[in-house]
Amino acid sequence: MAGEFLKKVSDEKLFLNVDDPNVDNWHGQWVSVNEIVLNLYYDFEEIKRVRTFLRSYETLLHATGCKSMNIKERTQTEDDVLSSFSRQTAVMKIFDEMRKQGELTDIAFVASFRNQSEDDEHVVMSDVEKERKLTMDPQVLRSEPLGVSVTSEEPKILGELEDLDSDSDSDSGRVLKVAVRRKKDPSGLQGPRPLDTATTDEEPKVAGAPGDVEADRMLKVGVRLRDDGGPQAKLKEELEPVAAVDEYSDTDTDIKPFLRAHRALLAAAIPYFRDRMKGWGDSRRRRLPFHGTDFGAKALLGEYLCTSSAVHH
Amino acid sequence: MSFTDFVYTGNFDYPNPGDDANEQTELLFELLDLLPRADEWDMPSLRSRIETSVIDEHKFVQRLPLQHANSKCLLSGLQCLPLSPSSLVRHYAELYKATRLADALDEWANQNPHLLKKFSEIQASRINQGVMKSE
Numbered sequence: 001m002a003g004e005f006l007k008k009v010s011d012e013k014l015f016l017n018v019d020d021p022n023v024d025n026w027h028g029q030w031v032s033v034n035e036i037v038l039n040l041y042y043d044f045e046e047i048k049r050v051r052t053f054l055r056s057y058e059t060l061l062h063a064t065g066c067k068s069m070n071i072k073e074r075t076q077t078e079d080d081v082l083s084s085f086s087r088q089t090a091v092m093k094i095f096d097e098m099r100k101q102g103e104l105t106d107i108a109f110v111a112s113f114r115n116q117s118e119d120d121e122h123v124v125m126s127d128v129e130k131e132r133k134l135t136m137d138p139q140v141l142r143s144e145p146l147g148v149s150v151t152s153e154e155p156k157i158l159g160e161l162e163d164l165d166s167d168s169d170s171d172s173g174r175v176l177k178v179a180v181r182r183k184k185d186p187s188g189l190q191g192p193r194p195l196d197t198a199t200t201d202e203e204p205k206v207a208g209a210p211g212d213v214e215a216d217r218m219l220k221v222g223v224r225l226r227d228d229g230g231p232q233a234k235l236k237e238e239l240e241p242v243a244a245v246d247e248y249s250d251t252d253t254d255i256k257p258f259l260r261a262h263r264a265l266l267a268a269a270i271p272y273f274r275d276r277m278k279g280w281g282d283s284r285r286r287r288l289p290f291h292g293t294d295f296g297a298k299a300l301l302g303e304y305l306c307t308s309s310a311v312h313h
Numbered sequence: 314m315s316f317t318d319f320v321y322t323g324n325f326d327y328p329n330p331g332d333d334a335n336e337q338t339e340l341l342f343e344l345l346d347l348l349p350r351a352d353e354w355d356m357p358s359l360r361s362r363i364e365t366s367v368i369d370e371h372k373f374v375q376r377l378p379l380q381h382a383n384s385k386c387l388l389s390g391l392q393c394l395p396l397s398p399s400s401l402v403r404h405y406a407e408l409y410k411a412t413r414l415a416d417a418l419d420e421w422a423n424q425n426p427h428l429l430k431k432f433s434e435i436q437a438s439r440i441n442q443g444v445m446k447s448e
Contacts, residue, residue, distance in 0.1 A: 070424040096321040269320040
């Protein structure tokens with residue numbers, strides 16, 4: 001009965017739409033049922049959500065003709081689906097621990113700061129000058145693609161992470177520089193040569209440090225952190241080869257961050273890798289350039305390679 | 314989150330953004346940004362995990378309903394909107410084969426025709442007034 005009466009005054013501002021009438025300011029909070037919608041999470045222009053206090057009169061609002069957003073509540077089955085995702089099997093857990101320790105990994109993702117041709121094992125070196133400064137800015141990357149390749153050889157790179165914090169040119173915040181270097185390979189073999197930090201007395205040196213004559217090539221990776229504090233800080237990378245790159249063979253450019261993984265696990269989870277790894281042609285290659293993967297997928301991996309603490313330098 | 318992390322853990326975990334609409338939107342974009350990766354790397358389990366997160370875990374379909382108004386507006390061929398964040402949801406769902414997400418969007422739209430109409434009216438009036446901001 002009351003409903004019929006109230007519907008006639010649906011334009012009247014009869015309802016106090018606040019969360020807590022004892023605390024909230026009442027001014028301007030009186031609304032008509034035509035202005036409010038039940039179950040809305042946020043206001044949208046002149047449509048207002050029903051706040052906590054008024055929501056306790058939901059039945060009255062319904063009787064008055066208040067509109068409501070219809071939402072589908074999740075069923076138990078969907079809850080089960082959700083919880084099943086958080087399951088990391090025992091085997092996966094073991095593999096994950098091994099990955100973090102770098103044990104028995106048989107494949108590595110390697111960021112290569114140069115263009116790669118589709119069919120190439122022999123990677124085409126592009127203009128060094130152009131690559132002297134690569135940034136992770138998507139617009140720049142579109143013109144200067146960051147290659148990511150998979151290698152079955154596990155690169156071991158002697159590297160050092162130093163917070164130089166001394167880039168006075170930078171007004172955008174802290175600069176973290178990473179210098180990695182690799183000893184010259186006396187055997188003349190191509191590809192990255194393992195250099196185990198545990199078995200050498202040498203201390204890794206920052207690229208460009210005086211007396212660092214053993215390093216035959218170095219790469220500086222500067223990670224520029226925008227100084228806006230929080231976890232949302234955007235990362236911007238500058239990758240700058242600092243040695244005279246021309247003196248060295250293409251394979252020496254393998255000095256770069258890499259991400260260890262287990263071939264079996266990748267193949268089990270990702271059809272793309274399963275297909276790539278069983279192919280005859282691919283199985284003989286040291287490198288697997290990614291065919292047909294889009295820019296974004298490569299860039300994401302490249303970015304992760306350059307910024308993640310889980311990555312080996 | 315990299316896809317290798319997902320391979321090794323079978324999951325990903327983002328901190329709950331709370332009730333702030335902007336932070337919710339930010340998380341929504343982060344999750345949507347994983348969809349093309351899942352599609353590119355052919356990882357249905359990752360795609361499904363993203364959909365679950367968007368639809369069930371964070372209830373983004375119902376939390377940001379104006380996306381439906383925008384996307385319907387775009388679908389109807391009206392040159393009414395710049396590419397708004399909300400219409401991106403449908404765009405991503407369709408482009409990267411997130412059918413469960415697309416279905417959830419449709420379901421919401423079918424259950425809430427009155428709201429959809431209202432939102433469309435509001436948007437249309439904003440456009441007529443020439444105050445539609447580029448989002």
